[in-house]
Amino acid sequence: MSTNTTTTGTRASIAMRYVLSRADFELDVDLEIPMRGITGVFGESGAGKTSLLRCIAGLEQPSSGRLVVDGNVWQDTASRRSLPVHQRAIGYVFQEPRLFSHLTVHRNLDYGRRRAPERAVNVDFEQIVALLGLESMLQRMPDALSGGEAQRVSIARALLCEPRFVLMDEPLAALDKARKAEILQFLDRLHAELSVPIIYVSHNIGEISALCDQLLVMQRGRVIADGDLQSVLMRTDLPALAGEEAGSVVVAKVASYDAEYGLTCVRFSGGELFVSGRHEPGSELRVRIRANDVSLCRVRPTGTTILNILPAVVEAVHPDAEATVLVRLSLGSDFLTARITRRSSVELNLQAGDEVFAQIKSVAVRKIGVEPGK
Amino acid sequence: MFETTSMGPLLLSIRLATTTTLVLLIIATPLAWWLAHTTSRWKPGIQATVALPIVLPPTVIGFYLLIVLGPYGTIGRWWVEVTGDALTFSFTGLVIASCIYSLPFAVQPLQVAFQSLDRRDVEAARTLGASPLDAFFSVAAPLSAHGFLNAIVLSFAHTLGEFGVVLMVGGNIPGETRVISIAIYDHVESLDYAAAHQMSALLLAFAFVVLLSMFVINRRLSRR
Missing domain, CATH: 2.40.50.100 (RNA polymerase II/Efflux pump adaptor protein, barrel-sandwich hybrid domain)
Known part of the structure; x- marks a missing residue:
């Protein structure tokens, strides 16, 4: 992982440069994330973590920016190019599960899968369902699920659309402590068994330390540190990392x-x-x-x-x-x-x-x- | 063939209401979606225009439509040139008039449903690979099912009960424009109370059944 790239991007990386100006906030990043493992994005709320994910997904249009995934240009504002959201091979897990309440769990899981174009990585439905322990709830409606169960379904749904990488925006923030630990376990298994890279946003350094291989720290719309987890965690000079969970x-x-x-x-x-x-x-x-x-x-x-x-x-x-x-x-x-x-x-x-x-x-x-x- | 019986006007009314409802769904859905999400400065003006038929007496709407759709009106003259037939006093003319007359009853329930939709659901659908249109049909529309049901029933019922506009634009041609409300009025004019009773009771029963089924379906939808 390195900052200040020219955003040319290499194979097996996500290279991006974004400038996004809002009335009370500015995002200004230039970085390259390796296409492997779990990359944590840490920062206080308002640091721009969610805006960054939304830019990568195409849900937010940056004032200027460039996104190169595996050497393919997904967005380049200079040449007015931008893949629409549905053509970006990503999975997005939001803070809330956002399951479709009119569809059963099974049909929620099928939603992205049916729309996924043929891609190199082939995800096995049975494997994902087993990995997230969803076997017994396939025929249920989302309303009948607990918060933790619903979030597991939404993680499976994102994985099943055969994404090149998955964006996770504080997927545990809305859950209680027991549910959090449970989902962390599932994420751990996922990390061990699947090769899909994950960009994991959190303001909880405990979660990040438990899961991530690489870490980047954001503050007021900028990346102030990045690298492999151990070396970034050792930066005692970063006030953002010095909290209770340091x-x-x-x-x-x-x-x-x-x-x-x-x-x-x-x-x-x-x-x-x-x-x-x-x-x-x-x-x-x-x-x-x-x-x-x-x-x-x-x-x-x-x-x-x-x-x-x-x-x-x-x-x-x-x-x-x-x-x-x-x-x-x-x-x-x-x-x-x-x-x-x-x-x-x-x-x-x-x-x-x-x-x-x-x-x-x-x-x-x-x-x-x-x-x-x- | 039913012209002499009470069924003829009722069937014509149902045909008019059905056609109008179908046309309205096609027009009102994008219009309501736009109204629900736009920040355009034209919104209040468009909204007021759509709502006009609720406020105006049907005779006023009918009068203006008669002028516009008539053989010397802008649309009417063009229609005569293209098809050779007049729009006024025809079934097609009635459909156009009914669509304008019932437009707010289709747009408003849909707009309310679209506004109460959680846009985050649509966002989720987009990240799962759905194009905007796909996301509308697979997520937004099913989640707005009650809005569609209300729009369908209200525009259907409102068109069924239409009288003033039909009288102005359509007149009283059996099988073409002689809908049930006109037929009843006719019978009363000619003091044929028995026939008026028969038709009125028929319409009353029909309207009750339609509304009852709407409320039953609505209850099922909200239980889900």
């Missing part, structure tokens, strides 16, 4: 499983971590560590209940809220963020280059899906 992600390999305590030992460049549950040795896990769950010690702590204690080097200390600071740590070739009180930082006199021990109170793990395209 944290980092490392990729680790499962080393062994301790059946007696039900713990799996995983290894990454910074050392070993214990995570709960059983994971297949040799498989790769994505480990997310929230800044709030990391504390620091000058000496290796003993007699503590915390299992995961790793040596680290302080890279930088960034101001956070009034009482807290964010500390960027390097461990091997990986990075962690710790949120500690400003008072502790002064008392420990933390400076760049200092060697410390990071105590990690809890970690969230996610299995890494099959690399799309393989």
